[in-house]
Amino acid sequence: MLTKRIIPCLDIKNGRTVKGVNFVDLRDAGDPVELAKQYADVGADELVFLDISATLEGRGTTLDMVLHVAEQVNIPFTVGGGISSVEHVDALLKCGADKVSINSSAVKRPELINELAEKFGSQCVVVAIDAKQIDGNWKVHLAGGSIPTDIDLFQWAKEVEYRGAGEILFTSMDHDGTKNGFANEALAKLSVELNIPIIASGGAGKVQHFIDTFKEGKADAALAASVFHFGEIPIPELKKELKAYNIEVRL
Amino acid sequence: MMKLVIINYGAGNIKSIQFAFKRLGVNAILSNDPEEILNADKIIFPGVGEASTAMKMLVESGLDTLIPTLKQPVLGICLGMQLLCKSTEEGNTKGLGIFQTDVKRFPNDLKVPQMGWNVIKELKSNLFSGIKENEYMYLVHSYYAEHCNETISATDYGLNYASALKHKNFYGVQFHPEKSSLAGEQILKNFLEL
Numbered sequence: 001m002l003t004k005r006i007i008p009c010l011d012i013k014n015g016r017t018v019k020g021v022n023f024v025d026l027r028d029a030g031d032p033v034e035l036a037k038q039y040a041d042v043g044a045d046e047l048v049f050l051d052i053s054a055t056l057e058g059r060g061t062t063l064d065m066v067l068h069v070a071e072q073v074n075i076p077f078t079v080g081g082g083i084s085s086v087e088h089v090d091a092l093l094k095c096g097a098d099k100v101s102i103n104s105s106a107v108k109r110p111e112l113i114n115e116l117a118e119k120f121g122s123q124c125v126v127v128a129i130d131a132k133q134i135d136g137n138w139k140v141h142l143a144g145g146s147i148p149t150d151i152d153l154f155q156w157a158k159e160v161e162y163r164g165a166g167e168i169l170f171t172s173m174d175h176d177g178t179k180n181g182f183a184n185e186a187l188a189k190l191s192v193e194l195n196i197p198i199i200a201s202g203g204a205g206k207v208q209h210f211i212d213t214f215k216e217g218k219a220d221a222a223l224a225a226s227v228f229h230f231g232e233i234p235i236p237e238l239k240k241e242l243k244a245y246n247i248e249v250r251l
Numbered sequence: 252m253m254k255l256v257i258i259n260y261g262a263g264n265i266k267s268i269q270f271a272f273k274r275l276g277v278n279a280i281l282s283n284d285p286e287e288i289l290n291a292d293k294i295i296f297p298g299v300g301e302a303s304t305a306m307k308m309l310v311e312s313g314l315d316t317l318i319p320t321l322k323q324p325v326l327g328i329c330l331g332m333q334l335l336c337k338s339t340e341e342g343n344t345k346g347l348g349i350f351q352t353d354v355k356r357f358p359n360d361l362k363v364p365q366m367g368w369n370v371i372k373e374l375k376s377n378l379f380s381g382i383k384e385n386e387y388m389y390l391v392h393s394y395y396a397e398h399c400n401e402t403i404s405a406t407d408y409g410l411n412y413a414s415a416l417k418h419k420n421f422y423g424v425q426f427h428p429e430k431s432s433l434a435g436e437q438i439l440k441n442f443l444e445l
């Protein structure tokens with residue numbers, strides 16, 4: 001049976017991990033390769049690297065980092081952040097990234113999804129959607145959640161699937177950073193209405209939240225950052241707990 | 252020294268395969284040169300992307316006629332495996348016909364692509380030496396090979412299908428050993444030792 005995936009997310013700036021990582025036995029907590037290897041060793045199913053470099057030079061350094069991760073890490077990984085062209089995706093995939101994640105650029109120019117799916121295949125196109133509820137309606141937000149749009153989450157998700165995305169990474173801004181659990185109602189609706197895998201993101205604080213997002217939220221994968229980086233939820237224990245709740249995971 | 256060639260016909264993400272062998276201490280050469288391919292000890296036939304486009308690239312480079320004549324161990328990975336079958340529903344594509352089976356699209360009541368870690372079982376080849384039944388492998392695919400006499404591993408995703416095939420010196424795996432952690436590395440190591 002296909003297992004549910006646990007995905008740590010690392011923020012990358014100028015080729016280094018940022019936003020505090022507190023791992024024991026790590027010589028250099030800023031080194032993405034070392035961190036990625038450690039996560040692969042403890043049973044992470046995939047990794048996501050989010051490039052938050054502001055400059056072209058920083059993005060170039062990230063490309064170099066992708067190459068080193070691919071060289072040394074034996075699980076799949078996705079790279080996202082500021083990707084807006086076929087050429088950029090081509091460069092990332094050539095460096096060994098398995099998938100890319102696009103967000104604002106897809107909203108601004110939805111054809112990008114078609115172009116990427118046709119050229120590289122749907123399997124490597126993840127569309128990330130940031131949304132929050134405004135008057136009870138889920139609205140898509142851009143630029144890391146800072147710019148609201150009038151676009152409905154569910155309509156956009158369907159369009160994204162229709163255009164050839166292989167997967168959706170849905171972050172609820174209402175939940176992100178709260179550690180109060182994932183947006184399970186919206187996730188379940190996405191999962192039922194769509195026919196591609198859905199990754200839940202935003203709100204992980206304890207093990208129960210992962211159980212809930214897989215059971216109630218019907219998510220195919222769950223992504224989190226700080227609870228993993230600070231060792232609050234060790235991945236081996238998390239997976240054992242999930243298994244105890246009859247959620248299929250890779251142990 | 253062993254000469255390992257990865258057939259380079261424009262299909263995606265061969266870097267990962269090259270790196271996986273590098274981690275095993277083997278330098279894999281990327282090539283579309285018939286002579287180099289014919290002289291290799293072992294050959295990897297990769298593939299990520301769309302079947303009809305990939306087949307077109309094989310035909311244009313003449314590799315479609317070369318590959319079936321190979322006598323050394325060949326490992327088709329993912330789309331590479333599917334292209335070694337008789338046909339695939341993806342783009343209504345005729346395959347190279349090594350494996351006597353057809354490739355179909357997963358039914359619409361399933362999430363497609365199947366993406367993530369699933370188990371392989373009923374293992375039947377020395378390609379799987381040291382691999383336990385129900386070992387996890389990483390898979391990303393929308394199309395699957397139907398079972399046939401050449402099935403050497405099975406996987407369930409809504410239905411039961413052939414996740415690996417073998418015919419004479421030809422091996423095919425639907426999963427990505429290069430992305431499947433230690434168990435995947437073991438399979439690549441086994442292939443090198445065939």
